[in-house]
Amino acid sequence: MLRYKTIDSPAGPLTIVVGETGGVRAAGFTGDVSELLPLIHPTLRADARPDDDIGPVLEHLRSYFDGAPLALDQVVVEQHVGGEFIAHAWRVMREIKPGSPVTYSEFALLAGRPAAFRAAAAACARNPVALFTPCHRVLRLDGSLGGYRWGLPVKRWLLDFEATH
Structure with missing residues (x-):
């Protein structure tokens, strides 16, 4: 059985889904858990x-x-995907520090596959544990925001907040 809670955050409603041992299995800036379970x-x-x-x-x-x-570095996450690179990329993503965003190309390099910037982007897009595995800290090559499942205003808020703390 999974448990979840929705909290009010400065960036909007944030729902967190945890497993039996308390590890976060999904999180996102939504008040609707049905958006997270899939x-x-x-x-x-x-x-x-x-x-x-x-x-x-x-x-x-x-x-x-x-x-x-x-x-957030102290939070245990429980993510699983069929592909080895994406699983590795998610671990690397957790090492990107607040206030120090990287581009997709830099992220691919950090993940050990410098030419795999599209795979790095896919790891961001498939991330079920937003905020805790900080895909919001990965930007386009030109430094623009790119995409974010929970909306660009949320991504901008998170980046600005982390840059000032």
Whole structure:
């Protein structure tokens, strides 16, 4: 059984889905959990119920929004995908520090495949754990925002917030 909670954040409603052990399996800037469940790999997917107690992730989120963006590094995520590169890219993405966004090309280089900028972009697009695996910190080559599943205003807010903290 999965548990989820929606909180009000400065960037809009944020729903977090956790597994049995408290690891985040999906997160996104939406108040509708049904938008998140299909993002979870089928081997990690289950019925979800609302729960006010989704573990320590809430404390880390409070710290993040109070101005300590590194607090999210402590959150355990449970992501799974069939492709080895995307799984590796998600681990690398978690190492991109707040206030230090990278381009898709730089991200591909960090992930060990400098020519694979399209695969790096795909890793961002398929990320089910927004904010905790910070795909918002990856930008187009020209430094523009590119896309973001939860909307460019949310991506801009997150980047501006992290740049000032």
